[in-house]
Amino acid sequence: xxxxxxxxxxxxxxxxxxxxxxxxxxxxxxxxxxxxxxxxxxxxxxxxxxxxxxxxxxxxxxxxxxxxxxxxxxxxxxxxxxxxxxxxxxxxxxxxxxxxxxxxxxxxxxxxxxxxxxxxxxxxxxxxxxxxxxxxxxxxxxxxxxxxxxxxxxxxxxxxxxxxxxxxxxxxxxxxxxxxxxxxxxxxxxxxxxxxxxxxxxxxxxxxxxxxxxxxxxxxxxxxxxxxxxxxxxxxxxxxxxxxxxxxxxxxxxxxxxxxxxxxxxxxxxxxxxxxxxxxxxxxxxxxxxxxxxxxxxxxxxxxxxxxxxxxxxxxxxxxxxxxxxxxxxxxxxxxxxxx
Amino acid sequence: xxxxxxxxxxxxxxxxxxxxxxxxxxxxxxxxxxxxxxxxxxxxxxxxxxxxxxxxxxxxxxxxxxxxxxxxxxxxxxxxxxxxxxxxxxxxxxxxxxxxxxxxxxxxxxxxxxxxxxxxxxxxxxxxxxxxxxxxxxxxxxxxxxxxxxxxxxxxxxxxxxxxxxxxxxxxxxxxxxxxxxxxxxxxxxxxxxxxxxxxxxxxxxxxxxxxxxxxxxxxxxxxxxxxxxxxxxxxxxxxxxxxxxxxxxxxxxxxxxxxxxxxxxxxxxxxxxxxxxxxxxxxxxxxxxxxxxxxxxxxxxxxxxxxxxxxxxxxxxxxxxxxxxxxxxxxxxxxxxxxxxxxxxxxxxxxxxxxxxxxxxxxxxxxxxxxxxxxxxxxxxxxxxxxxxxxxxxxxxxxxxxxxxxxxxxxxxxxxxxxxxxxxxxxxxxxxxxxxxxxxxxxxxxxxxxxxxxxxxxxxxxxxxxxxxxxxxxxxxxxxxxxxxxxxxxxxxxxxxxxxxxxxxxxxxxxxxxxxxxxxxxxxxxxxxxxxxxxxxxxxxxxxxxxxxxxxxxxxxxxxxxxxxxxxxxxxxxx
Numbered sequence: 001x002x003x004x005x006x007x008x009x010x011x012x013x014x015x016x017x018x019x020x021x022x023x024x025x026x027x028x029x030x031x032x033x034x035x036x037x038x039x040x041x042x043x044x045x046x047x048x049x050x051x052x053x054x055x056x057x058x059x060x061x062x063x064x065x066x067x068x069x070x071x072x073x074x075x076x077x078x079x080x081x082x083x084x085x086x087x088x089x090x091x092x093x094x095x096x097x098x099x100x101x102x103x104x105x106x107x108x109x110x111x112x113x114x115x116x117x118x119x120x121x122x123x124x125x126x127x128x129x130x131x132x133x134x135x136x137x138x139x140x141x142x143x144x145x146x147x148x149x150x151x152x153x154x155x156x157x158x159x160x161x162x163x164x165x166x167x168x169x170x171x172x173x174x175x176x177x178x179x180x181x182x183x184x185x186x187x188x189x190x191x192x193x194x195x196x197x198x199x200x201x202x203x204x205x206x207x208x209x210x211x212x213x214x215x216x217x218x219x220x221x222x223x224x225x226x227x228x229x230x231x232x233x234x235x236x237x238x239x240x241x242x243x244x245x246x247x248x249x250x251x252x253x254x255x256x257x258x259x260x261x262x263x264x265x266x267x268x269x270x271x272x273x274x275x276x277x278x279x280x281x282x283x284x285x286x287x288x289x290x291x292x293x294x295x296x297x298x299x300x301x302x303x304x305x306x307x308x309x310x311x312x313x314x315x316x317x318x319x320x321x322x323x324x325x326x327x328x329x330x331x332x333x334x335x336x337x338x339x340x
Numbered sequence: 341x342x343x344x345x346x347x348x349x350x351x352x353x354x355x356x357x358x359x360x361x362x363x364x365x366x367x368x369x370x371x372x373x374x375x376x377x378x379x380x381x382x383x384x385x386x387x388x389x390x391x392x393x394x395x396x397x398x399x400x401x402x403x404x405x406x407x408x409x410x411x412x413x414x415x416x417x418x419x420x421x422x423x424x425x426x427x428x429x430x431x432x433x434x435x436x437x438x439x440x441x442x443x444x445x446x447x448x449x450x451x452x453x454x455x456x457x458x459x460x461x462x463x464x465x466x467x468x469x470x471x472x473x474x475x476x477x478x479x480x481x482x483x484x485x486x487x488x489x490x491x492x493x494x495x496x497x498x499x500x501x502x503x504x505x506x507x508x509x510x511x512x513x514x515x516x517x518x519x520x521x522x523x524x525x526x527x528x529x530x531x532x533x534x535x536x537x538x539x540x541x542x543x544x545x546x547x548x549x550x551x552x553x554x555x556x557x558x559x560x561x562x563x564x565x566x567x568x569x570x571x572x573x574x575x576x577x578x579x580x581x582x583x584x585x586x587x588x589x590x591x592x593x594x595x596x597x598x599x600x601x602x603x604x605x606x607x608x609x610x611x612x613x614x615x616x617x618x619x620x621x622x623x624x625x626x627x628x629x630x631x632x633x634x635x636x637x638x639x640x641x642x643x644x645x646x647x648x649x650x651x652x653x654x655x656x657x658x659x660x661x662x663x664x665x666x667x668x669x670x671x672x673x674x675x676x677x678x679x680x681x682x683x684x685x686x687x688x689x690x691x692x693x694x695x696x697x698x699x700x701x702x703x704x705x706x707x708x709x710x711x712x713x714x715x716x717x718x719x720x721x722x723x724x725x726x727x728x729x730x731x732x733x734x735x736x737x738x739x740x741x742x743x744x745x746x747x748x749x750x751x752x753x754x755x756x757x758x759x760x761x762x763x764x765x766x767x768x769x770x771x772x773x774x775x776x777x778x779x780x781x782x783x784x785x786x787x788x789x790x791x792x793x794x795x796x797x798x799x800x801x802x803x804x805x806x807x808x809x810x811x812x813x814x815x816x817x818x819x820x821x822x823x824x825x826x827x828x829x830x831x832x833x834x835x836x837x838x839x840x841x842x843x844x845x846x847x848x849x850x851x852x853x854x855x856x857x858x859x860x861x862x863x864x865x866x867x868x869x870x871x872x873x874x875x876x877x878x879x880x881x882x883x884x885x886x887x888x889x890x891x892x893x894x895x896x897x898x899x900x901x902x903x904x905x906x907x908x909x910x911x912x913x914x915x916x
Contacts, residue, residue, distance in 0.1 A: 029851055035862040036854070037871065055851040058862055061586050062847045065737060066767075069744030073751040073764050075851070089589050158573070160583045194492045196573030197461070208466030210490075230673060230870045235467075330583065334399035339575055 032080040077271040091118040096260035107279035121256035123293040140245040146186025155214035159338035168329035207239035222292025251313035360712035367708035370701040371720035377738030388592025418502025423509025431517040435641030443891030448655030450883035454567030459659040503655035509554030516550040598734040605729040666873035691838035694777035702785025728783035732843035739776040776844040785830040792826025832886040
């Protein structure tokens, strides 16, 4: 009796929940770790101009595992993820395919895409310093985060968070693991509170008097300042100023969000067309504006809030090299007990 | 070590011969449902080297292990204290507001751990309401003059988890107190034991199985939690598993830690069972007088009301008010998302399907253990708890490995033989998700229903069989009616858990399907918590109804039902 109930429920699930997993020609399927609200405007604009419907499923962890497990039967055409490390992972897991597109290659600077055409950066963000307004600070080096003069004054999210492991990996690329360990231990000494929460909590905690400086991504400042997050966040943003920090021998650490065409994409031609759309002036504007990011296409408009931080000088180390130090960075975080 | 229900069942089965074979078969299938994804994980774990453990032992494990143990001890202590004391309060005493308290003590169940963490982080922030008021009252001008300790701490995590997880202890313990014989208490009182001492020396020791299962469930929830721990900066083993997988892209390594953790949990559960192997807690078949309630005086009554209401206030009312105001602000600011209706439908539909499957399988597993006891049926019952003990993200990966693999196989076979592509049958339809939820929450339904069945006196089975009923007939006419409250309670609990579930839902749902939990996560993941407040409120709201039902089921049973039958009846609250 119960087995019958179960069978019924499975059948029901199949019929009721069943979504177009077998895509028709005018549809493409997007697996994304970018939050739905960020890409919805783009998908709408794309549907409007081309008539192609983009089906999406938002995931966080396990996107690569899901595509890999689905194998040749996977309906995924495009894989969209945040963080260069995740893009490299997709390529290394063999779930992407090589794309030759002069449109993509011309629009995206070489250091922001895969040399073999397996993934493409679509937008860019900097990992920068949030400082209390009343602090006299015109410039800042990442190295200073370990300076004892900031003891008990630094706020930052978990060291194991991908945003931070990327920053630490960049440090390793500059100075090697030993120096980085010392730097991390020094920064740990300076923490005003546990390394936890999100980037916006840094601004909130600076307003709350918990800390004086902290590390966060550029776009959060745009989101807070713009009032999109409500009045309270405007107050958080007003408590801070943004300083674009640099390495002493380099620039500001940046990361990308990007996309790849799935290895078993059922609609490859459509998928490439969609990617090419994403680097068009129109899409770059929408994409960057939706989340206050820097566009990758040279000359595309930057939101005034973001532009007000000053000129972004991208760090010299290529993304692929930074990514290769990620595991080591994560292990160093454990070693110095950064998150404890 | 056969349990009492097994002994009972064996006696019955002696006469039933081959009947119950069908039950056993389905029960084993349920076991298979749980074991397959774990087998998938084992395969994954074997792909990795053991190299990870050196690093883990020298860096993270000592800290994570200590932190996990402290967290578990803390949450165990808090849930046990709140759960048992409130249960005793509402059963042993009568005071104004007791009836209201009786069911509202369940409400924190509706608040997921990740939501309570986020709510209190905001409420107790230096620029939040509480500290702002304190500064105002004390006349401090600036934020830097006065600050409460940070919520982001082990103590904060223990308290917050404790205040939403205590109902897991409250529910079965209260049910136990309710069915405890008043005669025992009277005997104790006659022998000069004070009323307070009765709690420590008679009621509590007798309620031990209920307290133990409640704490076990609360602790498994704690182990499963990633959201709240991450929010509050507590590095548990589960967080380490997660970091190993995500930051180091080492899925085999993560599977190894997850399996090790699973072994530890199972060992603990086994140890607890072993510790009370000799004890029998079954009630008498004849209805005995329940515990008489003592009237509390006005002052004492007011104190009781306040003490009992405190957990509800902290675990439900404050976060609910907070979420309501945030959601209202958001609604005025941005209106209601047009997708909210679709999300409601998906959320309820998925939870309902998963609940049906979970309760169906749970019933079979529990019942088989009664009518066809033996090593196999006991094994199924034991295995059914494994899904609950493993971290949700890891369960999801295990299910993914198995079902996507099956999908691929079916698709390839169909293409080869018939030239038709089936696409992804399980992943594409949501069946994979329903499967994962079933596997995850089978422990709740099987455990709850087993507890319910075990209180039905064996004499009823005998009578039914003597009167010529078959196994199926006995089930339909005796056990099902007598355990329907336990079944209903299990269903409601599973439903609420399905609504709150995040990691499996996030990873396994089909294209274009969004639930409240995934929507909430989608906003929280990019730090736009304010956007998430409406979805968070919706999750709490959807869960309130089953929670209230949970407190009511079985209460309105007509009094005319035979006294002897009432004894076997499981108060809904016994659901665990």
